[in-house]
Amino acid sequence: MTIQLYCFGESGNAYKAALTMQLAGVEWEPVFVDFFHGETRSPEYLALNPMGEVPVMVDGDVTLSQSGVIQDYISSKTGKFGGRSANERREVLRWVFWDNHKMSSQCGTVRFLMNFLPEEKRPAEVITWLQGRLRGAFKTLEAALGGKEWLVGDQPTIADFACCGYLYYPEPFGFDRADWPNIDAWLDRIAALPGWKHPYDLMPGSPADRAT
Template sequence: MPTLPVLYDYLDSGNGYKCRLLLAQLNIPYTRVELDIDRGETRTPEFLAKNPNGRIPALELDDGTVLAESNAILCYLADGTPYWPSDRLAKAQVLQWLFFEQYSHEPYVATPRYILRHLGRQHPRMSEMPDRLKRGRDALSVMDTHLAKHDFFVGNRYTIADIALYAYTHRAHEADLDLTPWPALRSWLARVASQPGHIKMLPGD
């Protein structure tokens, strides 16, 4: 009997949450292993043997293959499902938003959140915040402009592009990013949260 896939994860990670959300919506059973990034649990020899980059999430498949990088995991899990379009252009557009999320969004929404939640307002990295938050607001504005004309990011339907961008956007307030100026973005957050099989990121949310 095949073993369940194993998700190496950290509960407070939006990148890990992307994978948990899609696994829940696809109703795929799995084993979750919590690794505390603040305690160096992703830097142990045991985990580095699985993912030499020493980051979560990582998904270990039943044949022992380990797949890293959250958006790559989303593409793998969603292949052949409605969450990953088969149309050539739509698939490229999903990838466009996945790349946007990693290069123009995550460093300026997720990283400020990490600084505030895990390092604190007295930490030297607070000096990064003004520039990061400016660029975070730029990314949110790009999203809002698109969402003013579309219910979702690609093909007017819910895909892994939405999952990827939802993960940290819905926690933007924890990064000192107020979403009040972007009504289309806020409406989209509500649409994502109403999707079948949706789960919340943290206990108590």
């Protein structure tokens, strides 16, 4: 049965789930969510996901939200990208939590404030403050990738696919690959994996679509 993923191109959280399915080679299809016209606040969407968030994955009678949970589900289902020992599996989960807690939540928010809000509504103090916190997260990630190809063990895992979630987007939000050489090389390694696609190619919807 084809897995459905409720998503849209601009969502790095959806990208983490989509990329995990794509690289694990499962059959899946995107269901476009019109976030920018308020679809996630509609009664129909809230019936699907009371948390009102994207992504949502539907695999037969299993409906899940939270990208980390979907990644864990796909990894368990396929036996791929989950680490190769109990210790590696805990390390993988640790990085996925760290990403959700300290990195992506900030990346997604500051990118939204800087790019998808009308210019007069952008809260300057909040943006500066979030960017300061993000620099701390990038520093932790850069250090973790020193002398290593992947975050956990010697193979790619869902930890990598979580932490990279917002880092391929072209919109400015305070992340410049040139400033972080270990992160930069690691993003190239992920992008070289068979089947990899950029978020705007993997999922429907992008700023270009909305501009037309």
